[in-house]
Amino acid sequence: MSKLSRLRLAGTKNMAIIETKNLTYTYxxxxxxxxxxxxxxxxxxxxxxxxxxxGCGKTTLCRCFNGLVPHFYQGELKGEISVAGVNTLEHxxxxxxxxxxxxxxxxxxxxxxxxxxxxxxxxLENVGVSREEMRKKVDWALNLTGIYDLRERSPHEISGGQQxxxxxxxxxxxxxxIIVLDEPTSFLDPxxxxxxxxxxxxxNKKQGITVILVEHRLDLTAKYTNHLIVMDEGKxxxxxxxxxILSTEETRLIGVGIPxxxxxxxxxxxxxxxxxxxxxxSSEELADQLxxxxxxx
Amino acid sequence: MSVFDGxxxxxxxxxxxxxxxxxxxxxxxxxxxxxxxxxxxIPLLFLFFLQIPFVLLARVQRQWLRSLRGASFLAGFIxxxxxxxxxxxxxxxxxxxxxxxxxxxxxxxxxxxxxFSVFFLTTSPDHLGLALEESRxxxxxxxxxxxxxxxxxxxxxxxxxxxxxxxxxxxxLEKGGLLKRIRNYVPVLIPxxxxxxxxxxxxxxxxESRAWGATKKRTNLYLLKLRxxxxxxxxxxxxxxxVAIYVRLFVPIPxxxxxx
Amino acid sequence: MIVAExxxxxxxxxxxxxxxxxxTIKEGEFIAIMGQNGAGKSTLVKHFNGLLKPTLGTVxxxxxxxxxxxVATLARDVGFVFQNPDHQLFSETVEDxxxxxxxxxxxxxxxxxxxxxxxxNLLALTQYRKTSPFLLSGGERxxxxxxSVLAWDPQTLILDEPTIGQDHEQKExxxxxxxxxxxxxxxVVIVTHDVEFVAECNLRVVLMKEGKIVADGLGKDILTDPAxxxxxxxxxxxxxxxxAKLSTLGLPKDxxxxxxxxxxxLKAQESGLRK
Numbered sequence: 146m147s148k149l150s151r152l153r154l155a156g157t158k159n160m161a162i163i164e165t166k167n168l169t170y171t172y173x174x175x176x177x178x179x180x181x182x183x184x185x186x187x188x189x190x191x192x193x194x195x196x197x198x199x200g201c202g203k204t205t206l207c208r209c210f211n212g213l214v215p216h217f218y219q220g221e222l223k224g225e226i227s228v229a230g231v232n233t234l235e236h237x238x239x240x241x242x243x244x245x246x247x248x249x250x251x252x253x254x255x256x257x258x259x260x261x262x263x264x265x266x267x268x269l270e271n272v273g274v275s276r277e278e279m280r281k282k283v284d285w286a287l288n289l290t291g292i293y294d295l296r297e298r299s300p301h302e303i304s305g306g307q308q309x310x311x312x313x314x315x316x317x318x319x320x321x322x323i324i325v326l327d328e329p330t331s332f333l334d335p336x337x338x339x340x341x342x343x344x345x346x347x348x349n350k351k352q353g354i355t356v357i358l359v360e361h362r363l364d365l366t367a368k369y370t371n372h373l374i375v376m377d378e379g380k381x382x383x384x385x386x387x388x389x390i391l392s393t394e395e396t397r398l399i400g401v402g403i404p405x406x407x408x409x410x411x412x413x414x415x416x417x418x419x420x421x422x423x424x425x426x427s428s429e430e431l432a433d434q435l436x437x438x439x440x441x442x
Numbered sequence: 443m444s445v446f447d448g449x450x451x452x453x454x455x456x457x458x459x460x461x462x463x464x465x466x467x468x469x470x471x472x473x474x475x476x477x478x479x480x481x482x483x484i485p486l487l488f489l490f491f492l493q494i495p496f497v498l499l500a501r502v503q504r505q506w507l508r509s510l511r512g513a514s515f516l517a518g519f520i521x522x523x524x525x526x527x528x529x530x531x532x533x534x535x536x537x538x539x540x541x542x543x544x545x546x547x548x549x550x551x552x553x554x555x556x557x558f559s560v561f562f563l564t565t566s567p568d569h570l571g572l573a574l575e576e577s578r579x580x581x582x583x584x585x586x587x588x589x590x591x592x593x594x595x596x597x598x599x600x601x602x603x604x605x606x607x608x609x610x611x612x613x614x615l616e617k618g619g620l621l622k623r624i625r626n627y628v629p630v631l632i633p634x635x636x637x638x639x640x641x642x643x644x645x646x647x648x649x650e651s652r653a654w655g656a657t658k659k660r661t662n663l664y665l666l667k668l669r670x671x672x673x674x675x676x677x678x679x680x681x682x683x684x685v686a687i688y689v690r691l692f693v694p695i696p697x698x699x700x701x702x
Numbered sequence: 703m704i705v706a707e708x709x710x711x712x713x714x715x716x717x718x719x720x721x722x723x724x725x726t727i728k729e730g731e732f733i734a735i736m737g738q739n740g741a742g743k744s745t746l747v748k749h750f751n752g753l754l755k756p757t758l759g760t761v762x763x764x765x766x767x768x769x770x771x772x773v774a775t776l777a778r779d780v781g782f783v784f785q786n787p788d789h790q791l792f793s794e795t796v797e798d799x800x801x802x803x804x805x806x807x808x809x810x811x812x813x814x815x816x817x818x819x820x821x822x823n824l825l826a827l828t829q830y831r832k833t834s835p836f837l838l839s840g841g842e843r844x845x846x847x848x849x850s851v852l853a854w855d856p857q858t859l860i861l862d863e864p865t866i867g868q869d870h871e872q873k874e875x876x877x878x879x880x881x882x883x884x885x886x887x888x889x890v891v892i893v894t895h896d897v898e899f900v901a902e903c904n905l906r907v908v909l910m911k912e913g914k915i916v917a918d919g920l921g922k923d924i925l926t927d928p929a930x931x932x933x934x935x936x937x938x939x940x941x942x943x944x945x946a947k948l949s950t951l952g953l954p955k956d957x958x959x960x961x962x963x964x965x966x967x968l969k970a971q972e973s974g975l976r977k
Contacts, residue, residue: 199841199869217650242653250867253596254641255648257589259568266663268652273659283663299568301595304739315652331867334739334895335937361869364898364940402870405898405940405960412964418971428940432947439951439970600789606753607790609773610782611850612806629802632792636836640788 161227162323162355163187163210168224170205170214179205181379182224187357189322192349192369194387195359197376198400203359206376207327210357211245212238229322242268246316248326252308253300261303261311262287262296268319286318289352290344306337310344317348324348325357335365342366364404367391367426375401388424406431458500458564462672463573466561469679473557476686482695483546485686489553492682493560502563509559513552521548538699567591576666589645597638604633703729704750704780704858704889709759711745719745720756721913729857730887732880734900734921737910738935743893746910747860750891751780778807781856785863787847791835796827799835800850807854821853825879841872858889865896873899901925901939901958909934926956 168183180202208214212233215222229244258264269279287293290310330338349356373387377399383390406425425431524544574584608629704727711720748754752768761768793799804814822828825845907924909917926942945957
């Protein structure tokens with residue numbers, strides 16, 4: 146291998162898989178833009194968490210990643226966007242589907258087939274994959290999401306949490322480089338939500354899939370990420386290390402639900418109890434720090 | 443969990459359920475044609491009993507009986523109308539052959555209901571959708587069909603929830619005269635329609651995201667393949683047709699009255 | 703006061719959704735009914751305003767048996783806000799939406815006018831009075847649905863999954879709103895699986911599983927019992943998780959409130975230093 150090509154390879158490793166520059170979008174008929182001047186950079190293999198109050202533009206941003214905005218929604222998109230090396234402005238959503246899988250909030254409305262495996266195969270059928278190959282990919286996706294045993298059931302026979310795993314399997318079967326999940330657990334109970342997060346985390350760690358997760362429940366999700374984006378009123382307000390961002394007063398004032406562990410850590414710190422280690426993001430982390438600090442010497 | 447459970451299909455496995463829906467459909471149409479060919483009671487009785495092994499093999503006796511019971515009102519009506527017409531047209535006399543003829547007409551109707559109900563009771567909607575996909579029907583139609591089957595129970599349940607929500611705000615659906623009663627349903631219909639539109643938008647978005655319309659040459663996870671059972675059914679169908687046409691053309695069929 | 707005595711409920715498909723539930727809800731109480739999907743929570747609360755009638759057993763609302771009266775009559779005392787506002791909004795304007803129930807109950811036009819203004823004000827919706835409810839955001843639609851029930855000022859308020867799909871701030875506003883109702887001695891029943899929300903409100907928790915009540919008591923006792931919660935597939939609140947781990951140091955386990963948590967930890971540290 147020549148030196149040059151090796152250098153280029155090293156370069157691709159840290160290359161942004163998603164990059165937007167001054168992205169501004171207005172829905173048709175809307176008076177003001179839903180996202181304003183959004184410039185973000187996501188690297189390959191990252192687990193990115195996006196949060197912010199309702200109506201802050203998170204969902205709209207997700208729709209940009211696979212070209213639903215502007216191809217499906219029309220309207221006016223300004224700025225630059227590149228996803229998996231593709232300019233989404235020039236490529237239709239069905240071309241993006243093999244790069245980006247989008248999972249939506251309501252599991253019920255993304256399953257349309259009468260059996261689970263048929264649903265998982267839907268995207269592959271659409272792009273015309275051969276039956277043998279399809280079978281392999283469908284089984285692979287069903288196994289990774291832990292629903293292989295449910296493959297012959299119909300969507301109404303399974304719980305909401307299982308339905309959402311089917312939706313994840315359905316985009317996973319296309320073997321995308323990126324999976325974008327828009328509040329995938331907001332209709333689920335905390336236990337089912339945790340299972341979903343574990344599935345997503347494993348996909349990120351073991352399969353190397355870049356994950357973009359939009360969530361309100363930072364209590365359960367902050368621990369998975371080291372790249373947090375906080376949006377408010379269409380703008381990116383903070384981007385970076387969640388431990389720093391979640392411990393600022395400004396973040397709290399935007400209305401972001403700070404994890405209880407992080408809050409308690411700060412309250413203790415204010416009252417003079419200094420704990421060793423990072424700012425905690427989960428109850429496990431804080432509990433370990435407290436055990437250390439309160440342990441009889 | 444609700445009143446609308448009956449609308450939901452269940453997967454059942456039996457030799458009949460596993461048959462290719464296309465062949466089953468050909469069989470049903472053949473029975474239909476044969477039933478039309480004959481107007482005597484004996485061959486129609488024969489056709490009637492011919493279906494029973496299928497019903498038993500598919501283990502749908504109970505549902506089958508229910509559908510027959512459902513058809514019994516209409517069957518009774520057909521019988522009475524037939525008897526009455528001959529009674530009035532033949533100078534107010536009631537003859538045994540006329541009654542037998544009316545019974546045969548009724549039986550023909552029962553045979554039609556019977557065979558169609560066997561088809562629908564033993565063919566799951568996804569099988570039917572698949573048959574549509576594999577026939578030359580445009581995929582959009584097949585998709586619309588399966589999506590409808592998927593969402594009809596969901597919408598029915600939603601309608602129930604909406605009615606509950608409005609009742610909880612003091613709406614009394616059964617109150618007032620006919621016009622008032624129709625008006626009472628406005629607060630139920632509007633949310634139902636709005637929510638169906640919202641739902642279809644979300645569905646469209648999810649479909650787009652999963653490469654809907656990427657290529658004209660769509661593939662299919664499942665393949666309908668004719669198996670031994672299907673060939674057997676096809677042979678039976680052809681046999682029935684051949685025998686029926688032969689009998690119809692060359693064998694004089696006695697009526698019950700003549701036999702007695 | 704709502705009294706359910708040994709109620710059983712069968713759906714038409716013969717599924718037994720409630721298997722002998724007895725529960726008394728006193729005037730002014732604040733209760734969360736929790737449990738997995740399919741545990742029978744929604745089925746139970748639909749008995750409180752007569753939408754469902756028990757197959758066996760009795761439900762009495764203020765002494766009146768629900769089988770002997772209509773939903774419309776019961777609804778005057780027991781307001782029920784459904785999970786999804788889109789399942790009830792249908793009017794051209796927010797104002798009409800709120801007036802709908804008042805008209806059904808036969809209030810005088812002047813009273814309706816006053817009530818609508820009051821409810822709009824209470825939920826900060828006054829600026830949307832003449833707006834179509836369909837043009838509002840999800841959070842705002844949820845508030846309109848709530849206002850349309852509050853308008854007739856029922857003594858008891860049932861909220862089905864009020865926090866679903868709501869962000870942090872909306873949940874906080876809802877919590878404050880319920881606290882306000884509490885001051886007015888209203889009875890509030892919420893059906894939810896949002897443990898964090900319940901942990902932040904100091905209330906009575908009724909835990910259901912497979913059509914039965916498996917626990918009934920104070921939130922801080924029930925939500926800190928890992929065995930009980932595991933049985934009902936509910937996760938421990940964050941603060942309780944921390945204290946479950948800290949119990950090896952001899953700290954109490956039954957803590958769900960963050961301020962209480964802080965005091966206890968600081969005290970533990972001081973006493974450790976003194977030693």
